[in-house]
Structures are given as structure tokens and as C-alpha cells.
Amino acid sequence: MSQFDETFDFIVVGCGAGSMPAAMVMRDAGKSVVVLEKSDSVGGTTAKSGGVMWIPNNPFMARDGVQDSYEQAEQYLNSLIAGHENVPGSTPERRAAYLKHSPELVHFLLAHGVKLTRVPYWPDYYDDLPGGCEPGRTVVAELFDTKQLGARRKQLQRGFLPLPLMLGDALRLGYLGKEWSVRWAVVKFVGRLIAQLFTGKRRVSAGAALQGWMIKAGLDHGVELRTDAAVSQLLVDSGRVTGVEVVIDGQPRRLGASLGVLVNAGGFAHSAELRAQYLPATQASWTNTIPSDTGDLIPQLGELGAQFANMDTLLGYQSAVPPGHENDYVKPGMQKTTVAPHCILVDQSGVRYMNEGGSYVAYCRNMLERNKTVPAVPSWAVMDHQGFKSVGVTGKKSLRQVKPWLESGFLKMADSLADLAIQMDCDPDVLQATVARFNGFARQGKDEDFNRGGRAYDRWLGNKYNPSGANFGELSQGPFFAFPVIPGDVSTYGGAVTDEHARVLNQDGNPIPGLYATGTSAASVFGHFYPGAGASIGPSATFGYLAARHAVANS
Numbered sequence: 001m002s003q004f005d006e007t008f009d010f011i012v013v014g015c016g017a018g019s020m021p022a023a024m025v026m027r028d029a030g031k032s033v034v035v036l037e038k039s040d041s042v043g044g045t046t047a048k049s050g051g052v053m054w055i056p057n058n059p060f061m062a063r064d065g066v067q068d069s070y071e072q073a074e075q076y077l078n079s080l081i082a083g084h085e086n087v088p089g090s091t092p093e094r095r096a097a098y099l100k101h102s103p104e105l106v107h108f109l110l111a112h113g114v115k116l117t118r119v120p121y122w123p124d125y126y127d128d129l130p131g132g133c134e135p136g137r138t139v140v141a142e143l144f145d146t147k148q149l150g151a152r153r154k155q156l157q158r159g160f161l162p163l164p165l166m167l168g169d170a171l172r173l174g175y176l177g178k179e180w181s182v183r184w185a186v187v188k189f190v191g192r193l194i195a196q197l198f199t200g201k202r203r204v205s206a207g208a209a210l211q212g213w214m215i216k217a218g219l220d221h222g223v224e225l226r227t228d229a230a231v232s233q234l235l236v237d238s239g240r241v242t243g244v245e246v247v248i249d250g251q252p253r254r255l256g257a258s259l260g261v262l263v264n265a266g267g268f269a270h271s272a273e274l275r276a277q278y279l280p281a282t283q284a285s286w287t288n289t290i291p292s293d294t295g296d297l298i299p300q301l302g303e304l305g306a307q308f309a310n311m312d313t314l315l316g317y318q319s320a321v322p323p324g325h326e327n328d329y330v331k332p333g334m335q336k337t338t339v340a341p342h343c344i345l346v347d348q349s350g351v352r353y354m355n356e357g358g359s360y361v362a363y364c365r366n367m368l369e370r371n372k373t374v375p376a377v378p379s380w381a382v383m384d385h386q387g388f389k390s391v392g393v394t395g396k397k398s399l400r401q402v403k404p405w406l407e408s409g410f411l412k413m414a415d416s417l418a419d420l421a422i423q424m425d426c427d428p429d430v431l432q433a434t435v436a437r438f439n440g441f442a443r444q445g446k447d448e449d450f451n452r453g454g455r456a457y458d459r460w461l462g463n464k465y466n467p468s469g470a471n472f473g474e475l476s477q478g479p480f481f482a483f484p485v486i487p488g489d490v491s492t493y494g495g496a497v498t499d500e501h502a503r504v505l506n507q508d509g510n511p512i513p514g515l516y517a518t519g520t521s522a523a524s525v526f527g528h529f530y531p532g533a534g535a536s537i538g539p540s541a542t543f544g545y546l547a548a549r550h551a552v553a554n555s
Helices: 019-028 044-048 059-063 070-081 092-111 146-155 180-199 206-220 272-278 298-303 360-371 385-390 399-408 417-424 428-444 456-461 537-553
Strands: 006-013 033-036 138-141 224-226 229-237 240-248 251-263 314-319 343-346 379-383 412-414 480-492 503-505 511-517
Touching: 006 019, 006 240, 006 537, 019 033, 019 092, 019 206, 019 251, 019 537, 033 229, 044 206, 059 092, 070 092, 092 206, 092 537, 138 206, 146 206, 206 224, 229 251, 229 298, 251 537, 314 360, 343 428, 360 480, 379 385, 385 480, 412 417, 417 428, 417 480, 511 537
Parallel strands: 006 033, 006 251, 033 224, 240 511, 251 511
Antiparallel strands: 229 240, 240 251, 314 480, 343 379, 379 480, 412 480, 503 511
């Protein structure tokens, strides 16, 4: 066996959602473990994200009287994935493992000090399918005081919501003037802000809270966590992965792992080379992942014979990038814009081609599929004056605010749809016919082309107080506006094919000894589909947990 500078029972590469659950399983078993993070921050893209986990039949649903079961969730996934049951990485066995063990993971995390709860209402993305759950199966972290991390506090990756405001409350702020419960949530938020001035607490929400709790729990249980530790090579002896070579302070070191290595190093969203190979119609500049999400280990996994799947699939997040916002920490999202009343999405020919609601992954996949036959990257968000005053352009609702974008040409504005079409470089007759057809649907409250508004999730994204329906409203009042929407992302969705124990499989479908993968380093358990909010973070944490359990059981 090769000489090592240090030896551990288990090595975790990367610090995403699956890392600390795996590491804590090891520590519970009395095993040594180290988590290696190549950047100088901890928490990965998970910390930057909403930090939601899609966990069917989770204990908070029972607490709140929301009915769910293994069988109901299985029915939902079978309905969703019908016709794609045996996509590599999304086998029935792997889905069954997720449904069985993800609620177990929640109990495990709670027992280890990770404080979790659920968002009261966040529908599954296909809630209209058999087994779908309208209240939702989401699990989120309670607010986290970053001072609990001590000296590690400054290393926690900055989240998109660095405030003492629960994510579920933040999502409802648009109803501040309509609902007393939202006003009360804001009152509590302001109270927390004031309290922080006197207590010194620094509470965060969403993904930073989830990873804050996870990292604190891991450190409290003796997990060793190293930053600025880039893994350059997976070490193999007699066909088994036995450790890693890691660069620390510019010097390579060989670390041994007697029970195995878990790769949780993210996807390849920032790799221009891998995007050109697998996602040619997209750009790394559109991603919301952290800069270290470069797919460094993908070539090495390939050299070891790993199967890959879903490499052409994004964790899409429809976005707009106005001038001056190219380097925003989080690109302006369009999820609630084109499904709102008085707004639609059209391709570059002026034709509407999909339901603007539903899963953001499906939304961006639809854009990329459409683009294969009709230019649709970017597509155009089109709205009338009513839509502009309601949702605006990336939240800006006055002409004064968007004047620079009008001057730059990013935002188009015209008194008529025909003149708007000319600015969009499409046939005025086509755009006018598209809008006229949608206006007819808006008047009857039913989208006969794409069933927009047919799901509770669509309606949740829209405006439930709109007189003509949460997702409907004619585009009839000038001036009219148009701006480009792109298939941005929160990560890639493909990677190494793994089994129900998170073992990486080779081209023959056999496990590569000593090698595990989770998160977006692995192909999704749901194939090309995204069943609900947190359908990447939930599996990341669950399969990290299962990988470590398998390694311990076979030690």
C-alpha cells in the first residue's frame, strides 16, 4: 500500500449538504474523519442557496397535521418519472432508499443538534399528479446565530438571506399589505434585528442557517474540517480508492482513507470547458454557484471508470441579468415574474411555448429544448403596464428606476405590441397573435395551451389577490415592455452514477470499491426531474448519510 502522510477512516471531499451528516455518522461509530474543502469558505453552494430539503413524510408534516406516507410519495415519484424509471442514477431501488431514509435523516440531524422545521405552505412542483402534496414536503433550518461557530464564523459562506427572517416569511413579503400574519412576521423580524444590537447575536436564514447548524454539529462531534485543501487526485491501490492527494499551502500531501472516500465536491457550473461539452447553450457567467464549483474531480472519476448521467441537465433557475448586475451575488430570478398576471414568456419569434409556472428546472429545460429548433436563449419576458406596476423588472416598478436599462437597450418599451415586436426583432403579427390568444385564456381563466395556473404551485407563485386569477391578466394596457430571460442555474444536475448506498458505479454497473459520491457530484436520484423545493439538497444530505452508514457497516 502507498505511503500516506496521514491516515483517516473516512475522507469527505467538499463541504456541501451531504458532508457533515456523513462525517457525524463516522464519529458516532468512533471513526476518524476529515472534511476537505478547497476554498477558504465552508458550506458550499448550499450555504448560498435557500437551504431547503425536499423530505417526504418528514416528522414536521405529522406535527402540523399534513398527511403523507412512503406510499403516497412513491406514487408521486412514479407518476412524475413515468417512462423514465430506469435512468442511470434514478433506479427504483435508489428512489426507494431515498423515500425510506430521508425522514430518518431528519431525526438523525435533530438528535445531533441541527434545528429544523418546515415551511407551512410550499407545494410540490407537480402537486396535481397522483401522490402530490399541496402543502409541501419542505424542511428548512431554524435561524442560526453565526457566533456559535466561534473562530469559524467568518469562514461560513455568505447566504443570500443574511437576516433573522425565516425563508417562509420572506417568500410571503409580497402580501405585507394584505395579510396580518405577514405583518406579524415582519414585526418579529424587526424585533430580532433590534435584539441583535443588545445580544450580539448574528442570526442568518436559509442555506447559511442550514449549513451553520450542520457545521456546528459536526465540529461539536469531533469532525475535522480543513479549508484551502484542494484534492488533486484520488488514490487507488489494487482497484480500490484508498485516499486522496491534497494540496495544502502549495504542497501535496497524501491522506489515506481505510473505509473510503466520499466525493461531495459540487458540479461543474463554473467550468467553461465542461459546459461547452455538455451544456453548449449556457454560460458559466449565468450561474449562482460559488466560484469553486468547477468540476475538478469529474475527469478523475472518468479515469476510474465511473458512469456519468444527466450531464446535459441544469438545476436551472430562470434569470435576467440587466446591465450592472453581471456580478451580483445572486442573479435576479424570474421565477415569479412571467407566471404573474399580465406577463408571459415568448421565444425570439414571438411565440409562447410553455407554462411559465412550475419547476424552475423544467422551465430552463424547456428553454434549452425550444432553442434546438427556434431561437429561445434568451427568451423574452413580455408584460403590459399592469404587469410592470405589479412585478416590475427584477422588482423595479418605476420608469425612473429602469431608465438606464431602456437607454442601454436591455429593456424594450413601446406604446403598442407591434412597435414592441419591432424592437424585439420579431414579426409584429406573430407577437400580437400570441398575446391575443393568451388574453383569451386570461378572460376565461384557463390556459388551453399549457395549463398555466392548473397547479397549486403555479398559483402560489402568482398573485392570489388578483381579481382575474393568480396567474391570469390580459396584456392590454400600454406601454408594453420586454426584456431577455436566460436559463441561469443554481448548479449542474449530472454526475457520477451511484447506487442506493451512494457507491459510484463503473461502466459495467459495479461499485468502484472505496468510492462514494453525493450532491451534484452524483447524478440525481430523480433523473431529469425536480419534484419539489430542495430536491437536490435533500438527496445530498441523505446519500451522504447513507454512504457513511454503508462504509461503517462494511468496516
